[in-house]
Amino acid sequence: MAHRIITQVVLIGGRVLGRAFAEAYKQASASSAYQRAQAKGGGTATGRVNLSTGMTLDEACKVLNVKPPTGTPAEMEEVMSRFKKLFDANEPKNGGSFYLQSKILRARERLEADMRPKMDKTAQEAEVKEGWKPKVYKDR
Incomplete structure (x- = not known):
């Protein structure tokens, strides 16, 4: 049984x-x-989720409190300054939140991933406009 x-x-x-x-x-x-x-x-361009960060562009902009990027170096400097300020403010050793710190890091990564191709294209167009100038190193 x-x-x-x-x-x-x-x-x-x-x-x-x-x-x-x-x-x-x-x-x-x-x-x-x-x-x-x-x-x-x-999805739409701003609603598309980045597979590596799992965050939309709108959400990343809201986390770092910046405007949606257009690809200028000044915007990248603003993103980095906001990132550093918020990341340091949420340091777990100083009573901050590890969760918020990781969200801030993912937001920066998402914005960098979105801005990098635009910045590369802008730099390439500027190089084409002023002409190719190779860097020449002289031996001593």
Whole structure:
């Protein structure tokens, strides 16, 4: 009689765990498909989620309290100054929040990822406009 009860407990437990793992897999698969769709352009330019940071451009701008970037070096300096100020203010050793500090870091990374191609394009256009001037190093 005891072996029958033990067998039933094992079978029912296995069935419950199997269903839980199957449901978790379905949710993970759906989440992954959604993120891939957003990355391919399913959302708007400001609403698109960056897969590495998991943060939209709007959210990153709100976290650092800056305007949406257009790609100028002055904007990058503003982002870095806001980042340093907020990151230091939320230092866990001084009573700050590690969670907020990590959000601030992810926001900076998201804005950098968005601004870098624009800044590279601007620098390339400036180089084309003034002409190519190679850096020549002279031996002594």
